[in-house]
Amino acid sequence: MPCQHPDAVPAVVARAPDFELAIANDIRAVPGAVDRTISAAGFCDALSLGGGAVPGGGLAAGSGAEDIAADLRLALAEALNNVVEHGGGPASVTVIRLRLWREAERLTICIEDDGPPVPAERLEPHGPERAAVDFASCDLDSLPEGGWGLMLIAASVDRVHRHRGAGCNLLFLEKRLPETIRAT
């Protein structure tokens, strides 16, 4: 489980991002935004869902790129879902901005929204820790139907930073790149 650094902003933000995208506060905008960001991160070969490689990418199959791309896809989708579904709607969050920085040894993604501060109780990761659910008892009613988002983000990236900026929420996701796929 990566550390949470509530007030730290990664040093890389001092330079201009390698990719930027602004999307509407609409759940239907999320999959395309995730695809574009992962593609911009350099994961063309590993991008396609459900098998077959997309030609033209620089990262070889079997190098671990598929796993990194899958982890980023999940973390980014969950983070964007959280903003869209819990940010108070389009009246509260008018725009969501994505920024990506590529470095040799890591990728940093920032998700920024212009909504009010995220309430502390929403930042408690759920998941297996919470789920003192006795699966063996087959008690259907006790099964969770969600609340896994923060746990999945934490499990998919190496560091999660949250920061309250001037009128905006910043969520930084950092993913280390193994030497085998350091393409840049």
Next chain:
Amino acid sequence: MQLSVERSGGRCVVGLPGPRLDAAVAAEFKRGIVELIDTGADAIVLDFGAVGFIDSSGLGAVVGAYKHLGPRGKLEIACLSPAVRKVFALTRMDRVFTIHDAVPAP
């Protein structure tokens, strides 16, 4: 979301169109499965063969459908891609559902 439904014996094999079961389609997916259950299906296999990505909303819809089916019904999962299987494992839903590598013979 166009679900393909194949009935054989007392069982429904439901093919998800893919490539994603995510927040954008989760509610629609759940409605489709709930409708199947309400029209009599009580043994369902979800074929994830075309699905390369699931998020917590998509997984929540699967769990919600399972709850709607109730304890007397059977909802099983087949053909998970590595990325989808990982989400089932991280959330421990792989302990809740029977997961097959291929759609089991009826």
